[in-house]
Amino acid sequence: QQQVKQSPQSLIVQKGGISIINCAYENTAFDYFPWYQQFPGKGPALLIAIRPDVSEKKEGRFTISFNKSAKQFSLHIMDSQPGDSATYFCAASSRYGGSQGNLIFGKGTKLSVKP
C-alpha cells in the first residue's frame, strides 16, 4: 500500500518558470515531510523539509506548502533553472519511531528545465 502519492511523474518547464510537484499522504501520524533531489548517477540529497506546525517553508527559490487538513504538501521551484533538472522525491515519516519512523518515499518526479 503506497502511503505517499506523488505527481506528476514527469514535468517539463521553461527556464524562469515555476515548477510545482505535489504529494498526498494517508497516515495522519506523519509529522516530517522532506523533499530529496537526485541528479543522474548520484544518490538523493535533502533539499528542504517541513513539519506540520507551519504551512509554508521557503529556502531560496524552493518552497514547501503544507495543507494538513487535505493531507497534501507540494514543492514549488521559482525561477526554475536548467541546473534544477533532476528527479525530486517527496517523503514522510512518523513521530512514533520504530518502523513508522522510517521515511516513506513517493515515486519521484523527473523535472526537465528547458533553456
Added chain:
Amino acid sequence: NAGVTQTPKFHILKIGQSMTLQCTQDMNHNYMYWYRQDPGMGLKLIYYSVGAGITDKGEVPNGYNVSRSTTEDFPLRLELAAPSQTSVYFCASSYSQTSGLYNEQFFGPGTRLTVL
C-alpha cells in the same frame, strides 16, 4: 569526511550467485538504511539498523540479509540472486530517526546491480 561510501559502483551477477554490497559511513551516525531504487518506483526500504548489533526489516527484505557489527559498516548480502534483484541500491545514514534536528538521511552514490 567522505560521508557514505558504497562499493562496488557496478556489478553483474549471475542468477543463483551471492554477493555483498558494502556500505561505510564516517559521520558516527547511529541509523543506517538500505534502499533499492527501480525506475518509476521511488525508493523502497530493504533493511535498517538503529545501532551496532541491531537490524530490522523494511518494506522489501526478501532475498536480502544484513549485519551491523560496527557503527560505521552496514553490508547488504544478496543470497541466490534473482533477476528481480536487478536494481540500484543505496545506502544511507542519519544521526537520529524522527526526533530532533538531525534526522536528515545522507545517501551514498549507489551500486548498480544487474542479475543475468
